[in-house]
Amino acid sequence: MCFKNLPIDFDEQGNAFLKEGVADPYEYKVVDLGEEQDKLKSLLSKNGFIRNVDYDPVTRVAGALAFHSVVDLEKRKVLSTNSMATLFRGYEVILKGRDPQDAAYISSRACGVCGGVHATTSALAIEMALGIKPPPLGIVMRNILLAIEYLYDHPLHLFLLSGPDYSEELVGATNPEIVAKAAKTAAKNQAVHGYKTILDIMKDLNPLKGKLYLEALSMTRVAREAYVAIGGKYPHPQSVVPGGISVTVTITTLNEVYTRLIKFFDYGQKVTGIWDDIFDFFLECDPEYAKCGIRPATMADTGVWDRPDYYDASFENCDTWGNARWATPGILIDGEVVTTNLRELNAGLEEFVEHSYYEDWNGHPYKTDPMGMPLSPNHPWNKDTIPKPGKQSWRDRYSWDTCPTWDRLPMEAGAYSRMYLTAKAQRAPASKFMENTGHSMKINVPKHTLPETTLEWSIPEHWNAFERNRARAYCIPYSAMVAMENWLLAQQLIREGETKVSTPYKIPKKGTFIGFGAWGAGRGFLTHHLIVDSGVIKNYQIITPSTFNAAPRAPWGAPGPYEEAVINTPILEKYNQPDDYKGIDILRAIRSFDPCMPCTTHIMSNNSDHVVSREVTTCACGIE
Amino acid sequence: MESSERVLVGTVGYHILRNHSVGPVLLPKLKQQDWPAGVSVEELNWGPIAIVQQMQALPEPYERVVLLVAIERAGRAIGNIDLFRWEGHLPDETQIQACVGDAATGVISVDNLLVIGEYFKIWPREVLLVDVEPGPETAGENLTPEVEAKVPVILQLVRRLAIEGAGEQDAIHPLRGDTLFETGTYNYGESRH
Secondary structure, eight states: OOOSSSSEEEOTTOOEEEOTTOSSTTOOOOOOTHHHHHHHHHHHHHOTTEEEEEESSOSSSEEOEEEEEEEETTTTEEEEEEEEEOSOOOHHHHHTTSOGGGHHHHHGGGOSSSHHHHHHHHHHHHHHHHTOOOOHHHHHHHHHHHHHHHHHHHHIIIIIISGGGGSHHHHHHHOHHHHHHHHTOBOTTHHHHOOSBHHHHHHHTSTTTSHHHHHHHHHHHHHHHHHHHHHSSSSSOSSEETTEESSOOOHHHHHHHHHHHTHHHHHHHHHHHHHHHHHHHHHHHOGGGGGTTOOOOOEEEOOBOOOTTTOOOOSTTHHHHHHTSSBOOEEEETTEEEEOOHHHHHHTEEEEOTTBTBOOOOOOOOSBOTTSOBOOTTSTTTOOOOBOOOOOOTTSOOBSSOEEEETTEEOBOOHHHHHHHHHHHOOSOOOSSEEEOSSEEEEEEOOSSSOOEEEEEEOOSSOOHHHHHHHHHHHHHHHHHHHHHHHHHHHHHHHTTOOOOBOOOOOOSSSEEEEEEEEEETTEEEEEEEEEETTEEEEEEEEOHHHHHTOOOOTTSOOOHHHHHHHTOOOOOOOSSGGGOOOHHHHHHHHTTOOEEOOSOOOBOTTSOBBGGGGOOOOOTTOO | OOOOSOEEEEEOOOSSBGGGGHHHHHHHHHHHSOOOTTEEEEEOOSOHHHHHHHHHTOSSOOSEEEEEEOOOOTTOOTTOEEEEEEOOOOOOHHHHHHHHHHHHTTOOOHHHHHHHHHHTTOOOSEEEEEEEOOOSOBOBSSOOHHHHTTHHHHHHHHHHHHHHOOOTTOOEEEEOTTTTTOOSOOOOTTOOO
């Protein structure tokens, strides 16, 4: 029994049913956010230390995110937060009425980093809807492609976007006492990364000039080169199609990938050593840092990396093939696994728009999933995207992001959720490269120029900004080893003559078909829900990791993950006057999620070529 | 038509945004031309960081770069063509970081390309921009009639600049990184192509 809030029960055979005797099973309370705003307004007028702090845009994140907070600079507390996606992402509207074969290419453009992930998720949704099972080599090559995409994404975040928050330059401006201490603190992992002191590392984290910053840029090239050997191009691959991939794979292809992949064996060791040193140092410096960005480990992940002997694309078997993945799908609530089944993960999803610039929709066409599990009217298969730009108000609507929940709980998503669930659930296949212990993941990294080693990521006691980034660092060797495992499988398949990479299919011109793709971006959870009707897309719904993480308040008032994490963040920055306050602790908390607000979105309104995204006002100044 | 110089003609801009996509739309026409041996024609939409890395790896650097772009600027009519010369001068480091962040996360922008290229010192002494006024951003595959009518002029200008470089007959506006992100109306004077 995984649902506590949705009215779904299970009989003795495990069949789900809607609880009986409930008048309106999916009703929910909508609270008035105005009361909180009235209190804040009163505080702001009386106390000079209580201030509005707005970041618009939040820099060093992908895309358009703004963040509003009210802080008490005397008590060093955050009093209120609002997360705002400031641009409309209209792919759901763009895809309506189109040929499903185009979905992978169009949805890929939803992100300039994770294009391949969107393309694959789209392919998976179509495969489920139309019953297309890719051949083993097609599945394995998609796995390698995904792992490589992570090897591009994680260094980018750790050193270009989030890393500068821990650099000598930025820390020196907000907490000079930490820099002084760093100069006297030896780095524990010097043997791996070569840095003698913590300050030496912090200097090389300096943006633009630091060696670690520049090295990460060069590693993105290594990953891109490996990626294009399979995907044709990056970030929008040309070879990901429903039914597999559309490029011939030979031993030469695999060798081209391998010569790049092995560079991440050493790099994974180095990166985990660096971030272990930095985060251990900060937490030892001031244990209060453990509260930066803290929230319960309540997370969702779709799982990724299909096993060719399990994946058949069917909805009926999705729990089986989902649980067979190298990264286990599921839901964590306060650090405990409540399900690893994709059907339950799917059935618990809802999206709410009470505080977003969308109109509510009518109708509940899919009351159950194809096997009878109840679905809410707010489930993606039932949702319609109806944009409605309007006035920004903390009392009412303030974001283009929706509020997705699972079992009515705001969920966090991230690369780390993938590793946390996999380590905890212990469902992933036995592997010579990875071992899941229930409290940690051991990663056996082969030698390249550094000797072979076993790295171990342990589930932390507190889930905070530092642990998000630490886990993300460990996702580099984790992803590299999954790529290696699949690379060996690909070699074996080619040796055995299993060189087919795709399964042909046709889009039926009659009938209705539904499916969902469950895959993972660099930032975690990604689903595409699809309905094909009479040969075209009737409905398409995308939930990205940042849809979860950047969510505004739920109708019943629960804050979204960014909002909750920042509310819980103590202000540890040093300042003499309120005007000197920079907000580094808040920004560390937000950036630890690796925000990715799909941007550069353009949508044509009916019967015109007008671009809607330009109408949106994002400035937070003067908003109620 | 012989040229011993190594020249890169590059197009920058999103696809399917009508006049804003003048580079991608005209790229096939540029590629079809019979160019001297030293001239390469490339789409430069695949990320400033990747472009920097590719140019750093070239055995011989380019001596001139000509970029075809379409940037909406106040005070111009749709289809106006202006010629800019990149003069370097970086913006502050926060702005450079923002450019790198945007570039690495997929944003296509000529400003980012120029600044990041400057920071990593990939640009030759002569970087010229042929900038066509696109007007407000609208969606669509084709150019509007105002810009379509200018296509021969655009192609001719790009070709001449690539082969000969800018001459005395060209009215060239300076473009600098330290003022690139300032808002305001630029005085284009009377010179237009």
